[in-house]
Amino acid sequence: MKTPFVTLEQLEQITARYPTPFHLYDEKGIRENARRLKQAFAWNPGFREYFAVKATPNPQILKILQQEGCGVDCSSLTELMMSQRCGFSGGDIMFSSNDTPAQEFTLANQLGATINLDDLTHVEFLRRTLGTLPEMVCCRYNPGGTFQLTRSEEGFQVMDNPGAAKFGMTRPQMAQAFCRLKELGVKRFGIHAFLASNTISNEYYPALARILFQLAVELKEETGCHISMINLSGGVGIPYRPDQPANDIAVIGEGVRLAYQEILVPAGMGDVAICTELGRFMLGPYGCLVTRAIHEKHIYKEYIGVDACAANLMRPAMYGAYHHITVMGKENAPQDHKYDVTGSLCENNDKFAVDRMLPKIDVGDLLVIHDTGAHGFSMGYQYNGKLRSAELLLQEDGSVRQIRRAETPEDYFATLIW
Numbered sequence: 001m002k003t004p005f006v007t008l009e010q011l012e013q014i015t016a017r018y019p020t021p022f023h024l025y026d027e028k029g030i031r032e033n034a035r036r037l038k039q040a041f042a043w044n045p046g047f048r049e050y051f052a053v054k055a056t057p058n059p060q061i062l063k064i065l066q067q068e069g070c071g072v073d074c075s076s077l078t079e080l081m082m083s084q085r086c087g088f089s090g091g092d093i094m095f096s097s098n099d100t101p102a103q104e105f106t107l108a109n110q111l112g113a114t115i116n117l118d119d120l121t122h123v124e125f126l127r128r129t130l131g132t133l134p135e136m137v138c139c140r141y142n143p144g145g146t147f148q149l150t151r152s153e154e155g156f157q158v159m160d161n162p163g164a165a166k167f168g169m170t171r172p173q174m175a176q177a178f179c180r181l182k183e184l185g186v187k188r189f190g191i192h193a194f195l196a197s198n199t200i201s202n203e204y205y206p207a208l209a210r211i212l213f214q215l216a217v218e219l220k221e222e223t224g225c226h227i228s229m230i231n232l233s234g235g236v237g238i239p240y241r242p243d244q245p246a247n248d249i250a251v252i253g254e255g256v257r258l259a260y261q262e263i264l265v266p267a268g269m270g271d272v273a274i275c276t277e278l279g280r281f282m283l284g285p286y287g288c289l290v291t292r293a294i295h296e297k298h299i300y301k302e303y304i305g306v307d308a309c310a311a312n313l314m315r316p317a318m319y320g321a322y323h324h325i326t327v328m329g330k331e332n333a334p335q336d337h338k339y340d341v342t343g344s345l346c347e348n349n350d351k352f353a354v355d356r357m358l359p360k361i362d363v364g365d366l367l368v369i370h371d372t373g374a375h376g377f378s379m380g381y382q383y384n385g386k387l388r389s390a391e392l393l394l395q396e397d398g399s400v401r402q403i404r405r406a407e408t409p410e411d412y413f414a415t416l417i418w
């Protein structure tokens, strides 16, 4: 059973002021979760979460996380600029990009961000772009092959395919990059890897940590480089389905601690800072898309048409991703109707749910589409001339604040030459 963080009564008040559709975020949930993460890694004095801005690029969200002690992980010029305007600088910014344009490295360096290099050739590219390299550089590792977890407590298997992913450097390239960077004057090094996405397993981070800690020990021996940071990146997932167990961040933090004690401490590397670049785990459950049923259609299947569409939330159309739906006010009604819940794009994949058992939906009902707080609004687009929705924040005192207005047709037309 998934329960929305907002009630029907609250939503009726909110929709009286702000028309649907909109994304709504839960400040209390965001803060409490950020504190749990911090607590889980409190054993590591250098620990810091750098929130993956691409998940939820909104200044008010970034400022909440900033107050909770987080930095930001950027991968584009505008993400860097937004972070700068929010008051992040220097050590607050991780720049983990790929296929990076020169001007982005330049801005990242001006801001004092920690640059995370995606490829061996980027060492020379960075040198040509910046002239002098920063004191600290991180490199992204790709072990190739497939990545699999077999020791998972819940019986979940995490499998991903780093060998087919465009990111990161091979093992020999990591050593080459470190040696060359050292020649060019870099003093401190970081190692990064992102091997699996949306993992529902307390074993992912500990398994990744073991790989990176081992690699750190080897690279230190081979190159003599001083490794000061290991970046576990993103990938800790959330239970989109009501029957999935949630990750326990305290267990995850403890698993990483054990690996640290076993591998890094005996190698004299007990001063290495751990960092994370979580996006989905930080925001996913603490946002929802609120939409209203505006049509019902009965042909070969039963359809409910809502006023949001894939332009507001792309994951179901793009990945076939499951997002739970609550029909507000009908939480206890029998789920005896099978619906496709659709948006209005001229694309048959514009469906938030396919063959979903739900209570009988009437035109005018409010639907909460769960877990849209990360990679929700941010993946939005304007296909079919659909406009981006507003984003609202449910604050800790229960009041609601608009943190991004909805686009208007004038916004859409603003870049056109008539």
Ligand SMILES: *Cc1c(COP(=O)(O)O)cnc(C)c1O
Pocket: 052, 054, 055, 073, 075, 096, 097, 194, 197, 198, 233, 234, 235, 236, 277, 278, 279, 280, 281, 374
């Ligand atoms: C997308 C991304 C993240 C965040 O991933 P989540 O799955 O949202 O945790 C972190 N780091 C990098 C480099 C990314 O591209």
